[in-house]
Amino acid sequence: EIAAAMLDGGADPAQALAGASVLLTAGPTREAIDPVRYVGNRSSGKMGYALAAALARAGARVTLISGPVGLPCPAGVDRVPVASAAEMHAAVMARVAECDLFIAAAAVADYRPAAARSAKLKKHAESLTLELVRNPDILAEVAARPDKPFTVGFAAETEAVEAQAREKLERKGLDMIAANHVGGAVGGLEADDNALLVLWPGGRRALVLMPKPALATALVEVIAERYAASTSD
Amino acid sequence: EIAAAMLDGGADPAQALAGASVLLTAGPTREAIDPVRYVGNRSSGKMGYALAAALARAGARVTLISGPVGLPCPAGVDRVPVASAAEMHAAVMARVAECDLFIAAAAVADYRPAAARSAKLKKHAESLTLELVRNPDILAEVAARPDKPFTVGFAAETEAVEAQAREKLERKGLDMIAANHVGGAVGGLEADDNALLVLWPGGRRALVLMPKPALATALVEVIAERYAASTSD
Numbered sequence: 001e002i003a004a005a006m007l008d009g010g011a012d013p014a015q016a017l018a019g020a021s022v023l024l025t026a027g028p029t030r031e032a033i034d035p036v037r038y039v040g041n042r043s044s045g046k047m048g049y050a051l052a053a054a055l056a057r058a059g060a061r062v063t064l065i066s067g068p069v070g071l072p073c074p075a076g077v078d079r080v081p082v083a084s085a086a087e088m089h090a091a092v093m094a095r096v097a098e099c100d101l102f103i104a105a106a107a108v109a110d111y112r113p114a115a116a117r118s119a120k121l122k123k124h125a126e127s128l129t130l131e132l133v134r135n136p137d138i139l140a141e142v143a144a145r146p147d148k149p150f151t152v153g154f155a156a157e158t159e160a161v162e163a164q165a166r167e168k169l170e171r172k173g174l175d176m177i178a179a180n181h182v183g184g185a186v187g188g189l190e191a192d193d194n195a196l197l198v199l200w201p202g203g204r205r206a207l208v209l210m211p212k213p214a215l216a217t218a219l220v221e222v223i224a225e226r227y228a229a230s231t232s233d
Numbered sequence: 234e235i236a237a238a239m240l241d242g243g244a245d246p247a248q249a250l251a252g253a254s255v256l257l258t259a260g261p262t263r264e265a266i267d268p269v270r271y272v273g274n275r276s277s278g279k280m281g282y283a284l285a286a287a288l289a290r291a292g293a294r295v296t297l298i299s300g301p302v303g304l305p306c307p308a309g310v311d312r313v314p315v316a317s318a319a320e321m322h323a324a325v326m327a328r329v330a331e332c333d334l335f336i337a338a339a340a341v342a343d344y345r346p347a348a349a350r351s352a353k354l355k356k357h358a359e360s361l362t363l364e365l366v367r368n369p370d371i372l373a374e375v376a377a378r379p380d381k382p383f384t385v386g387f388a389a390e391t392e393a394v395e396a397q398a399r400e401k402l403e404r405k406g407l408d409m410i411a412a413n414h415v416g417g418a419v420g421g422l423e424a425d426d427n428a429l430l431v432l433w434p435g436g437r438r439a440l441v442l443m444p445k446p447a448l449a450t451a452l453v454e455v456i457a458e459r460y461a462a463s464t465s466d
Contacts, residue, residue: 030273035391035415036340039266040273070303107269111361128344130363158268182268 016224018059023099023149024052025092025106025138027067029085033113033130043107045069047154047194050216051105052077058220063099065091067106085109085135092138096149101227103152104139111135140172150227155179162197162204169199176200176226178219198222249457251292256332256382257285258325258339258371260300262318266346266363276340278302280387280427283449284338285310291453296332298324300339318342318368325371329382334460336385337372344368373405383460388412395430395437402432409433409459411452431455 026048259281
């Protein structure tokens with residue numbers, strides 16, 4: 001049975017998250033400039049979807065708030081499709097009080113156009129200026145709740161990965177952060193493989209480059225371990 | 234044989250474009266803001282890909298310059314993948330002298346960020362300003378060539394569709410334009426069905442709402458008819 005589970009992609013026979021309720025975000029968001037154009041990002045959603053599948057295999061009840069991606073919903077996962085950061089924020093806030101863990105794997109747009117136009121922009125000018133305003137920080141808002149769930153963030157950094165991720169962990173008051181290097185030769189948002197550096201207050205673990213499904217299983221093991229430690233405090 | 238061809242999606246047994254060389258663009262372009270973010274648009278590439286398939290069925294040699302889409306390359310079509318408008322421009326200009334027809338079905342970004350950043354933008358500010366500069370107008374540049382091919386453009390308009398498309402046809406010196414209404418309840422960039430209003434100097438034909446593959450076949454018939462008229466002048 002253990003061998004069968006391992007062949008199935010490394011499902012944890014111990015069901016380390018049995019009974020836990022997980023709210024997970026994945027994919028990019030799209031911020032409308034006009035009815036045709038948007039500001040987007042290169043997140044494929046592969047890591048978040050692999051994580052949703054691994055969490056379900058570990059026995060968790062998983063709600064996946066997903067931006068626009070071309071991926072099928074993993075078995076046993078409840079998916080809520082959204083497009084913009086504002087929609088993702090609303091979908092998370094409506095459900096966060098009921099979850100035990102919140103995992104923010106989505107690449108949420110930090111900024112949106114100040115005003116989306118209802119008619120398509122015409123291209124008369126040689127240049128134009130797009131005014132952007134900051135989106136709500138879903139992760140920080142969840143982590144700041146008095147009754148906050150065990151909160152896991154992600155960080156995609158182009159330089160000084162560990163220092164920037166540790167700073168984000170502390171500034172936002174997260175329980176854990178999983179950081180990866182983007183813009184390099186291997187791994188990252190669009191790739192099939194990835195590597196992660198997992199940080200928490202007082203600890204770290206490096207997960208080496210591997211296919212995203214295997215990496216998701218390894219990350220869920222670390223999350224389950226730290227979650228168990230937090231509930232036994 | 235005619236019945237078999239019709240069952241096959243309406244291939245023209247007359248091979249109306251036999252021997253013609255067609256350069257076709259399709260899909261969106263992505264304009265990098267930084268290594269992670271981009272300005273994109275909602276084009277699915279479905280109409281352009283259906284057109285590539287219909288052109289190949291009509292006997293044309295088809296080169297498809299395609300932005301990032303999740304579609305398989307149609308049988309008998311030579312695909313050149315690109316990401317940005319600048320890459321699409323270069324790929325078209327390298328091949329345009331050898332084509333008989335140029336069909337611009339891509340939703341090319343009109344503007345790109347003035348300078349793509351090599352490191353990821355950090356979100357310290359409450360608001361920020363993105364400076365955009367105009368991209369080269371591939372369609373107008375092709376139509377202005379002394380040895381220009383039969384040149385077909387597309388127009389996606391949110392209002393006053395016929396007037397705006399007719400103005401674009403004349404201003405850019407196109408041989409034909411296929412216009413559709415976006416932002417409405419039916420049809421358009423992401424839908425499976427669409428309707429087109431086809432305009433040329435002195436004429437028009439309305440193609441009613443139908444699935445994109447059938448619409449592509451109908452549009453290729455109009456293109457072949459007008460192309461034949463232009464070469465017999």
